[in-house]
Amino acid sequence: MSERIRSFISVDIEDPLILDRIERIKEMVLSTGVYMKPVEKENIHLTLRFLGEIPVALIDEVYKAMLAAKTKPFEIEIKGLGAFPTITNPRVIWVGVSRGAEELRNIHKQIEKGLRKLGIRPDTKGFEPHITIARVKSGRNKSKLVKVLNQLADVEIGVMKVTSIRLKQSILTFKGPIYKTLREVKLE
Template identity: 30%
Template sequence: MTEGTRRLFIAVDPGEACHARITGAVGQARAHAPRARWVRPEGIHVTLVFLGAVDASLVPAVVAKMEDVAGRHAPLTLRFEGAGCFGGRKPRVLWISVAGDVPALGLVQKELSEALTEVGYVPEERLFSPHLTLARAGFGGTDAGLWAAARSLAAESFGEVEVRELVLYESVLSAAGAHYEAVARLPLGGLPAPLH
């Protein structure tokens, strides 16, 4: 990061009720992978676009692109249930699955990616796979305990949420680690965003 840049990403939130259920379940799952780096409960979200370091002068243009895309899409419903890992036999990331209006969410993600190329974003080549990241492998890059944690969460249901907004977040680094601050909230379908 250089001076004058901001580390940004666009996400949707699972909502307070789902956060509470996830927090409760994760408390027990952590015992299976104590060396993993667990995401703080308030940092759990579905990332749509990771922009990375963005020149601060481009933030208004990013918000304008988000507003345009958000205005074309109705609110959608997502469910959070089950768990798995990325990395196959060498698990690197523990996640919760996303179900519900996933095709509609994928269309929002696709349109965001395309619109943001005009402000320098380079879309990822891998397919969009919505999920909630719970933990990442610590030292060494893999952690077999993540599979045990995933198995302990496999039958869990964490509820559903009506997604009514897209959120532009800034990842702010501090001595205590990264935390996320909302830069802008853009309502889907032209509906007013709920107060937070």
């Protein structure tokens, strides 16, 4: 059996100012007392496509699918706090993308076409650009969390330029995931 790796395609969030603002928002969310697992600052990213476990032999083919989705660099505005599946039943806490969301959707669509040709199962959830900042583990104090989510629904976080997309390996450990860049497509 061939070796497999857990992987995803992402836009990494590396702007220190944006990361600091996300950290402050995360602290406000955590201060509600809801039991949740925050995403580590060094792991903050926007997932374009979660691939799951793929054969190592497919890495270069996935990279080719990413190359086919190549576009010019563009800006995204990171704005708003929300939750999946809903604000009143939060499981995943995220910050959103306003400007640049359409460009991200187009990249996702192009990548999806290439992945389908490789026999990778289609993304059935639909793609909504967001940056996960925490995962809720318990419903205790939920009303406090819902209040913060509503208060920060339109919070402005910042604007950054998207200059690359990356294929990442996710190595699961007891302390949390470690992400390793396997391939990078520079946008130019």
